[in-house]
Amino acid sequence: MQVEFHLPSLGADMESATLTEWLKNPGERVRHGEPLATVETTKGLIDIEAYDDAQVLEHLVQPGTKVPVGAPLARLEISGAPQAPSPSVPSQPPAAPAAPVAAATTAAPAPSPKTAHARISPAARRRAHELGMPLETFARSAAGGIIHVADVEKLAPPATSAQGDARAAMRASIGMAMARSKREIPHYYLSHAVDFGPARDWLIGHNAPLAVKDRLIEAVLITKAVALAAARIEGFNGYFRDGRFESSSAVHAGAAIAVRSGGLVAPALLDANQKDLPTLMRDFSALVMRVRAGHMRSGEFTAATITVTSLGADGVDVLFPIINPPQVAIVGAGAIREQPWVQGSQCVARPVLTLSLGADHRVTDGRLGARFLRAIAELLAHPELL
Amino acid sequence: MEPKEIQTKLLALLTGVAPDIDPASIEPSKNLRDQFDFDSMDALHFATAVSEAFAIDIAEADYPRLASLEGAQRFVEERLAAR
CATH class of the missing domain: 2.40.50.100 (RNA polymerase II/Efflux pump adaptor protein, barrel-sandwich hybrid domain)
Structure with missing residues (x-):
């Protein structure tokens, strides 16, 4: 057909x-x-x-x-x-x-072609396309008259450098998504500090005999732990759409990646809960390279069922992440720093990771959120299970 | 290998793993993390490229030595001289 x-x-x-x-x-x-x-x-x-x-x-x-x-x-x-x-x-x-x-x-606020045809001359429409202006802009101001090229140019935003445009467009699209998130999603936030020592020791031992290209990074362990916990505890993995939560059986973990020219993207690591660490590492590595090269795939853009965002070594202790709609949860990982930690009756210095969770109150409550964060912490305490 | 040759190669490796940076804007003495917002994946990509291109092993503990282009140059020169 x-x-x-x-x-x-x-x-x-x-x-x-x-x-x-x-x-x-x-x-x-x-x-x-x-x-x-x-x-x-x-x-x-x-x-x-x-x-x-x-x-x-x-x-x-x-x-x-x-x-x-x-x-x-x-x-x-x-x-x-x-x-x-x-x-x-x-x-x-x-x-x-x-x-x-x-x-x-x-969902697309696509202008009705009929209205647009009736009020905007073909040349003006073409020029509007070139300038990246939605036709809706003019439909409202037309007031019964016909919009010509000159009218389009009058309304056009002032031209800036191409890079500045790209940066502004990226900011605008992030702003739109985050405004929608904050408007529609009743977020609740939890955080939990974890002794990252066992995971770090395991990682050092794992990486030592390997060629550089085969080594793992901390973010991969964290992503895998989040994906496994998301598969086990219902309510954090999936989409909230049309007034209800649709749980997803597959866990596609969105990885928030900063874009150097400004902004960030969060494409998905597909089936992150089912891949072993070396495979997940290879996928993650390839994903970052596609982001750096500015050439990605549609599947990885639409697929994420939950997002993980790490601040990295030069970040701060805790972040309070905003959910990427229509997802219902986002897990943040602060910078891992040596901090005082009580072990038995001793205060010792340990590498501490503070995990945070932004979750959708329409789907879960803090109690379940706490279980989810604890499950991630438990997995990181036993990295051999990842 | 001549220092100049190492330098040229390192620059090519860096722009290979970070095609989104402008080679002309690189300040060799400056930390790549501060300068280009390098994350741990970028750092690993650079270390992998250096390790493979110069056929040298790089322990995780040595990653900080690749933090800047100049640091990487000194590190590679030392390793090649020790062979």
Whole structure:
């Protein structure tokens, strides 16, 4: 059957993207999970992966065009029933798929093409696209008249350097997602200090005989512990959508990664609870390299079911992280520092890690949150279990 | 290997693991963490690249010596001289 392939939403903060390149031409076949096109977003270049095995029939959008989330990009011929664009790539059971479609098509504040056509001249529309201005901007100010190119340029934001633009766009999209989070999600916060000594000793022993490229870092142990705890204790892994919590059986751990030009992204480490540490380390390493190179994949952007954010060695003790909607929990890891720690009746210096949890009160309470944090701490106390 | 050659190679390795930094902006004496917000993964990527390119082993305890481009230069020179 023939289906339209739409621009998926790559996170709560995305409204549109510019198609930069088609990776498959009409007549070519594409497999499930294979990149079909590359789009440019405020977070950099992202390869959009196909949901089904299919043949490309027609491109509906040409490179260089900016399109809203949910806009049709291509027509495909698929065999069998179409897979809805799932936020959880390959191995996800078919429970979650339906909602993301709704998210992709209704969440986008896509301007109604009819209204836009009626009030904005084609040249003005083109210019608005070039300037990255949503057509809604003009629909409101049209007041019955027709918007021409000059009107568009009058309303255009002042031009700045390309890098400044990218930084501003990144800040704006983070701001939008976080404002939505703070508006919609009743957060509660917990924190718990952990003696990271056992994990650090284990890590040193594990890494010592290995070549540099095969060594693990602390963030991987923490991420694995969070993923295992999230799989065991219900209520922190999944999405809150359409007024209810949808638990996810797969744990895709979003890893908050700072982007050097400003801002941050939190793409997912897929099935983090099921991968052994060396595999998770390789995935994490490759993910960071894709972020640094500014070229990521759509699957990893939409997949995260929970997020982990680490401040790293030069950070501070505790962070109070904000949930990335539609997720329901985020775990923060402060900087690991030597601190006084009571062991038996002695006060000793230990490397202390303070874990924090930002969780959604619509789904869980502090009591369960405490169990969740304690489960993570317990796993870090027994790193051989990771 | 000449110091100049090591320097050129180190610069290429650094921009290889951090393609998002401007090579012209690098201050060799400055800590990469302060200068480019290097995290532990970036540091590991750089250590891996240096270890492989110069065929030298780098213990975890030696990572701090790769904190700046100049530090890395001294470290590599020492290791190559000791061979």
